[in-house]
Amino acid sequence: MSKLLCSFLGCVAFASLAFAQAPQPGATVSGGGGGDYRSSTGEAMGDRLFDVNSDSVDMENGSMQWKGKTFNLGNSRAMRMRFERYLASPAAGGDMTKYIATLTQIEKILGPNVVNQNNVYASQQAAFDLLFVAAEHEVDGNNCLTIATQVKKIWSMRAEFRDLNINKNQLEALRKTQEGVVVNRAERMEEANDSKANSPTTANGGKTGLTKTSQGQTELGYRVKDEQRTQAEILAKNAEMLALGLKAQVEFQSQMVGFLLARRYRHCLISSAFYRVLFKGGNQNIRVGAKEVKEFFPVSDFVPTLESVDTLAREAMNDVTTGMRTVDDLYKQGELYGAFERLQETYFLGEFEPAVMMYDQGKKREMLDLWRDLRELQRLGDERDLANVEGYVNKVRGRARDFPGAAILSRVNNAINASNMAVLSAKQAALGGDTAKAEAALERATKIWPQNPSVKEFANQVVSRQDKLSQMVPEFDRMIAEARWREVFNKKLEFALALAQDKARSDKLREVINRVGELDANIQKASVLASQNNPYLAWDVIVEISKTESDDLVLAKTRSDIAPLVADYARLIGQAEKLEREGGEAAALTAWMAAQDLNPASPSCGAAVKRLAAMVAKSAVAKAATTTPIPAAGDEVPVPTGK
Amino acid sequence: MSKVNPLFFALGIPVLVIVVLMAIVIPRFAGGGKFTDLSPFSVDDYRKDWATLQGNAYRFDCQIEKQLAYEEGKGRVLAVKPTDISRGTGRVPLFVPLAAGETFEVGQRFKCKVRVVRDLLVVEDLERF
Numbered sequence: 001m002s003k004l005l006c007s008f009l010g011c012v013a014f015a016s017l018a019f020a021q022a023p024q025p026g027a028t029v030s031g032g033g034g035g036d037y038r039s040s041t042g043e044a045m046g047d048r049l050f051d052v053n054s055d056s057v058d059m060e061n062g063s064m065q066w067k068g069k070t071f072n073l074g075n076s077r078a079m080r081m082r083f084e085r086y087l088a089s090p091a092a093g094g095d096m097t098k099y100i101a102t103l104t105q106i107e108k109i110l111g112p113n114v115v116n117q118n119n120v121y122a123s124q125q126a127a128f129d130l131l132f133v134a135a136e137h138e139v140d141g142n143n144c145l146t147i148a149t150q151v152k153k154i155w156s157m158r159a160e161f162r163d164l165n166i167n168k169n170q171l172e173a174l175r176k177t178q179e180g181v182v183v184n185r186a187e188r189m190e191e192a193n194d195s196k197a198n199s200p201t202t203a204n205g206g207k208t209g210l211t212k213t214s215q216g217q218t219e220l221g222y223r224v225k226d227e228q229r230t231q232a233e234i235l236a237k238n239a240e241m242l243a244l245g246l247k248a249q250v251e252f253q254s255q256m257v258g259f260l261l262a263r264r265y266r267h268c269l270i271s272s273a274f275y276r277v278l279f280k281g282g283n284q285n286i287r288v289g290a291k292e293v294k295e296f297f298p299v300s301d302f303v304p305t306l307e308s309v310d311t312l313a314r315e316a317m318n319d320v321t322t323g324m325r326t327v328d329d330l331y332k333q334g335e336l337y338g339a340f341e342r343l344q345e346t347y348f349l350g351e352f353e354p355a356v357m358m359y360d361q362g363k364k365r366e367m368l369d370l371w372r373d374l375r376e377l378q379r380l381g382d383e384r385d386l387a388n389v390e391g392y393v394n395k396v397r398g399r400a401r402d403f404p405g406a407a408i409l410s411r412v413n414n415a416i417n418a419s420n421m422a423v424l425s426a427k428q429a430a431l432g433g434d435t436a437k438a439e440a441a442l443e444r445a446t447k448i449w450p451q452n453p454s455v456k457e458f459a460n461q462v463v464s465r466q467d468k469l470s471q472m473v474p475e476f477d478r479m480i481a482e483a484r485w486r487e488v489f490n491k492k493l494e495f496a497l498a499l500a501q502d503k504a505r506s507d508k509l510r511e512v513i514n515r516v517g518e519l520d521a522n523i524q525k526a527s528v529l530a531s532q533n534n535p536y537l538a539w540d541v542i543v544e545i546s547k548t549e550s551d552d553l554v555l556a557k558t559r560s561d562i563a564p565l566v567a568d569y570a571r572l573i574g575q576a577e578k579l580e581r582e583g584g585e586a587a588a589l590t591a592w593m594a595a596q597d598l599n600p601a602s603p604s605c606g607a608a609v610k611r612l613a614a615m616v617a618k619s620a621v622a623k624a625a626t627t628t629p630i631p632a633a634g635d636e637v638p639v640p641t642g643k
Numbered sequence: 644m645s646k647v648n649p650l651f652f653a654l655g656i657p658v659l660v661i662v663v664l665m666a667i668v669i670p671r672f673a674g675g676g677k678f679t680d681l682s683p684f685s686v687d688d689y690r691k692d693w694a695t696l697q698g699n700a701y702r703f704d705c706q707i708e709k710q711l712a713y714e715e716g717k718g719r720v721l722a723v724k725p726t727d728i729s730r731g732t733g734r735v736p737l738f739v740p741l742a743a744g745e746t747f748e749v750g751q752r753f754k755c756k757v758r759v760v761r762d763l764l765v766v767e768d769l770e771r772f
Contacts, residue, residue, distance in 0.1 A: 584761075586736055586763035589720075616720050
């Protein structure tokens with residue numbers, strides 16, 4: 001099994017490599033066209049061969065990882081659209097079953113257990129006819145016609161081969177005749193030469209008469225030349241036959257590998273079956289890409305064969321079937337995101353497999369909705385629209401409970417925080433007059449989150465800063481002169497930007513901000529005390545801060561809100577203050593003590609009582625002596641003396 | 644010699660004891676004791692308009708709440724509250740000259756003769772009860 005898997009991996013890697021090497025960048029993956037499967041750059045894949053990662057689809061690069069190998073699926077946009085079209089399309093119906101049955105029948109007819117010496121041609125013809133039946137189905141995409149054309153071509157080549165063979169035989173016969181003629185002529189010449197040598201000499205010792213010394217030599221030369229020409233023609237015919245045979249093999253194998261790369265596994269198997277019956281046993285080895293295929297198989301004496309390709313195709317088909325089973329199981333368990341991912345991988349591995357094509361439309365429809373949400377989420381991420389990401393993550397989570405949204409949200413929150421920090425840094429730099437640093441920080445914030453509302457707000461402030469600068473300075477001076485602290489405080493950011501370069505006014509602004517900030521803190525404290533059913537202490541706070549900030553409108557409003565709750569307390573304090581101003585320390589002390597009875601925890605009452613008691617103690621004797629002398633012991637009438 | 648009826652002793656002695664006790668207790672609760680001839684001090688009147696009470700002397704039964712101040716060689720200012728709340732509640736300051744010579748503890752009750760000296764209640768005499 002491991003050998004099988006390794007061989008499969010090797011071929012897939014080779015296939016992916018071949019596909020990636022396709023000369024046409026826009027070439028489609030379907031239709032059996034394929035790429036340059038004879039690429040010799042297979043070495044580059046060696047280091048990735050056994051790095052078996054999980055299956056995944058990379059929509060950005062338009063590639064798919066399967067058992068650690070990359071399938072280049074072409075243009076990513078086209079890939080996305082194809083997958084979306086698949087999700088939106090209805091499931092293939094009954095025709096698909098018939099179609100698959102036809103393909104299976106073709107495979108059976110050409111099976112090694114069926115084809116023998118007697119029915120080899122009949123089987124070929126029957127399978128050939130069924131190819132046209134299968135091609136009538138829309139899902140076939142006329143790929144069976146391509147196989148039929150290829151088979152027909154091989155048949156034509158075979159006829160051509162036979163003609164060549166006949167010609168070669170005829171030439172051989174001619175050559176033999178010519179050879180006989182040459183031999184005959186040579187013998188005759190030899191005989192003539194021998195008779196001439198044995199003829200009687202004349203009296204004076206010379207030869208009798210004039211005779212030709214090399215009779216027939218010229219003719220012999222021509223005959224030899226004819227024989228050699230015939231020999232050359234025979235050799236040429238041999239070479240032509242060899243080339244024709246090789247061409248037939250290469251073309252058929254190319255088509256077969258093309259089907260494998262196009263993930264038309266069943267067509268690949270049918271091509272392989274046809275090849276097996278069309279070619280002799282000695283031609284069953286893989287010629288196309290054999291070197292690369294061999295390199296990927298971890299067996300030193302491995303010989304790539306048709307069965308290697310068959311194995312790859314069958315393994316892929318099995319993987320697709322298992323993948324679709326997994327998809328359905330995940331769907332049933334409510335893990336829609338996992339089901340979607342597995343479906344995506346399985347689709348790109350075997351989109352023409354019946355299990356994929358016949359998948360239920362309702363389930364696909366749910367995954368299509370999820371797919372659209374995921375794409376929208378991806379678009380938001382690409383555009384760094386962080387504010388809307390959370391909403392979409394929750395939406396996707398609503399569809400698919402197994403969607404890993406927490407990690408996304410965590411990253412989004414980090415990015416939002418980083419952007420806001422950068423804006424803050426820009427603001428601080430701007431306040432400090434460091435324009436370059438402010439610009440850099442703002443650029444950083446924009447890069448992280450282009451639509452950060454803080455960036456926009458800050459940018460607007462910066463743009464309008466110069467315009468406002470001329471107006472802000474006199475306005476600030478006027479407000480300070482009129483002691484409109486609250487208004488200055490409310491426009492502190494604008495003033496801060498406008499007065500950043502003016503140290504004196506900036507210091508003044510800081511002073512006002514601190515003052516109003518402290519006032520607000522006290523107002524807040526009073527409001528909290530009042531809300532906690534402790535209005536007297538709240539009133540103490542109000543009274544205390546009113547001594548310095550009597551003109552503040554917020555304070556006045558808070559005071560008016562609390563006053564009805566402490567009418568008696570306020571009246572007593574007012575009375576005490578009035579009596580003290582008029583010199584009635586003891587009466588004032590009495591009023592403060594009455595107020596303290598209402599609000600025992602009041603620090604101001606405690607302080608006033610302590611202060612006035614000391615004053616009364618000091619001045620009591622003098623008061624008693626000078627103002628109202630103690631009457632005589634006998635005067636016990638409770639009527640004023642009249643002095 | 645007539646014999647005294649035992650019933651006379653049985654009823655007479657308890658009645659006598661009760662009469663004696665009532666003679667002791669009632670005056671204390673009825674504001675008796677020293678300064679009974681003075682008008683009772685009204686806290687409400689004092690708070691409302693102390694000026695109309697200036698120079699007058701009153702009897703003021705009060706309980707000490709707190710000593711507010713003490714001036715060496717002069718006296719002390721006490722916060723007291725009236726024991727009779729029919730004429731006003733709440734604390735008032737009371738100046739006790741050093742000459743009064745008493746020791747004051749929180750919770751002690753006194754019958755005081757007070758005089759309204761301008762706006763200040765000055766103790767002229769006092770009795771603990």
